[in-house]
Amino acid sequence: MPVLPQRSLAECRADFPILQREVRPGVPLVYLDSTATAQKPAAVIDAMDRYYRLSNANVHRGIHTLAEEATALYEAARDRVQAFINAGSRKDVIFTRNASESINLVALTWGRRTIKSGDVIVLTEMEHHSNLVPWQMLAAETGARLEFIRVTDQGELDLEQYAQLLRLEPKLVALTHMSNVLGTINPVTEIARQAHAAGAVVxxxxxxxxxxxxxxxxxxxxxxxxxxGHKMCGPTGIGVLWGRPALLEAMPPLLGGGDMIKRVYLREFKVADRPYKFEAGTPAIAEAVGLGAAVDYLQSVGLDAIAAHEQELIAYALERLEEVPGVKVYGPSAAKKGGVAAFTLDGVHPHDVAQVLDRDGIAVRAGHHCAMPLHDRFELPATTRASFYLYNTPAEVDKLVAGLYKVKQLFG
Amino acid sequence: MPTRQESIDFILDHYEHPRHRGALADASLVVRGGNPGCGDVLTFYLRLDAGGRVAAVSFEGEGCTISQAAASVMTEKVLGLSLAELTALPQDPLIEELGRDVVSTRIRCATLAVNILKTAEQQQRTAAARGAAPAPEVS
Incomplete structure (x- = not known):
């Protein structure tokens, strides 16, 4: 693995070609939508470009040079991801299309094998639809019962109520590590410890x-x-599922086809070992290469440095947003959340807010952010959301706030 | 072609001073719809004359500026039309009137009103078949 020099965050912005563009002549891009998808550094774009220009071939079982190179690059990406999340084995790192597919994979294999009628699955009210709908589908199929950890007015999980839900002896507790709307970072380690004590998988x-x-x-x-991958500076079309070896080993494959077999006969097959049994068909090779490059990039900057930078940005953003009359930000205080600020502005629809901000090149998202039940919980049809990543600056927060004053002026 | 500022002023005028807003007590047909994704909802009240043409119209709703302004604009366009003519209403003139430049990223908001009105004939037929007034969602 290449050892890249540690880079300062101030230098990072220049690594992202798209951040150099203007939305319109004279209007630079202020990208505050990284929670939806992150921008890509040149290192990621170049790695994918280089792969297609020099090494493109199908992976596994090729004898020729390009096939060897493509396989090595694809598998090296797995090693990078393994190191990135400190997984015990590369065999437990499965490439999927995205986080949604990773969750669906578990629901459709482990879930179908394990969950029976009447079993309880515990979710939370702050889940993205990708961690709700697969379980709703599984519950409809199996007759399982869904229960939800409530979200407090401060935007945190109600852990006392969670303790009560555990008395139902759930088979599964599935939750987000960090809310994509409230920004809340959930105490996953403690939640998992309690879930395991109650016999649930997490x-x-x-x-x-x-x-x-x-x-x-x-x-x-x-x-x-x-x-x-795409939310961590990598390309779209690739995601990861990591699982405990014993669970993955017991799970049947979801999709059948090339690459997921050891031996095929006319009427039956022998399944490949993990991770390949979950990777049927030609995988997203260039995307894996891009994801590997994204991991290298993030590690070269340092995850702790990124987290500290975002912590400073969100603290500053909350302070500035709260001074705008009529703005209400949802979620906990800066110390308990990541770089996400979902807010409403009195009397102005979030879509109108977003459109006026867009005139000044400020990219925010407006809507339910794939968390309709959470918006129902706060009785909101929609919010405007600004989110931050390593390349954002306090000056961009200032532009957002100035933009909101413009919105207020227009809708006076 | 209106300028961008003229378009914004036009939209804000209809949003802040909506024409024909409120329920119509003697409506012969009530049609509803919404964009569930953004929470825009609209209800149109239509009174038809003996010849089946729109004699009175009003609307109620909630949502963003563009969706509500477009509904107000539409109430000025449908008097005298038959249900078949409502069904045939085009979207483009409304988009042009609101300002294509302003609403280009918000086409669903801009066309919600006209799309609901286009379903009036269908909604009346369904209502007649069921003997009750349904309220299907248009998205």
């Missing part, structure tokens, strides 16, 4: 945590971790 949606702070699956104490 799945964590790490789509918002893995890109932003160091996540170590061995100390986190969970059984499955799902995340996406």
């Amino acid at each position: 799945l964590v949606d790490g789509a918002q945590s893995v890109p932003h702070f160091a996540v170590d699956v061995q100390t986190l104490g969970v059984d499955f971790l799902a995340f996406s």
Whole structure:
């Protein structure tokens, strides 16, 4: 693995070609939508470009040079991800399309094998639809019962109520590590410890945590971790499922086809070992290469440095946003959350807020952010969300706030 | 072609001073719809004359500026139209009137009103078949 020099965050911005563009002539891009997808550094774009220009071939079982190179690059990406999350074995790192597919994979294999009618699955009210709908589908199929850890007015999980839910002896506790709306970082280690004591398996949606702070699956104490490449400076089309070896070993394959077999006969097959039994068909090779480059990039900057930078940004953003009359930010205080600020502005629809901000090149998201039940919980049709990553600056927070004053002026 | 600022002023005028807002007590047809994704909802009240043409119209709703302004604009366009003519209403003139430049990223908001009105004939047929007034969602 290449050892890259440690880089300062101030230098990082220049690594992202898209951040140099103007949205319109004279209007620079202020990208505050990294929770939806992160921008890509040149290192990631170049790695994918280089792969297609020099090494493109199908992976595994090729004898020729390019096939060897492509396989080595694809598998090296797995090694990088393994190191990134401190997984015990590369065999437990499964490439999927995205975090949603990772969660669906668990629901459709482990879930179908394990969950029976009347079994309890514990989720939370702050889940992204990707960690709700697969379990709703499984419950509809099996007759399982869904229970939800409540979200307090401060935007945190109600852990006393969680303790009561555990008395129902759930088979699974599935929750997000960090809310994509409230920014709340959930105490996953403690939640998992209690879940295990109650006999439940724990799945964590790490789509918002893995890109932003160091996540170590061995100390986190969970059984499955799902995340996406594109939210961590990698390309779209690749995600990861990590699982405990014994669980993965017992899970049947989801999709059949090439690459997931040891031996095929006319009427039957022998399944490949993990991780390949879950990777049917030609995988997203260039995307894996890009994800590997993204891991290298994030490590060269340092996850702790990224987390500290985002902590400073969100603290500053909350302070500035709260001074704007009519703005209400949802979620806990800066110390308990990541770089996400979902807010409402009195009397102005979030879509209108977002559109006026867009005129000044400020990219925020407006809507339910794939968390409709959470918006129902706070009785909101929609919010406007600004989110931050390593390349954002306090000056961009100032532009956001100035933009909000413009919105207020327009809708006076 | 209106300028961008003229478009914004036009939209804000209809949003802040909506035409024909409120329920219509003697409506012969009530049609509803919404964009569940953004929480925009609209209800149109239509009174039809003996010839089946729109004699009175009003609307109620909640949502973003563009969706509500577009509903107000539409109430000025449908008087005298038959249900079949409502069904045939085009979207483009409304988009042009609101300002294509302003609403181009918000087409669903801009066209929600016209799309609901386009379903009036269908909703009436369904209501007649069921003997009750249904309220299907248009998304």
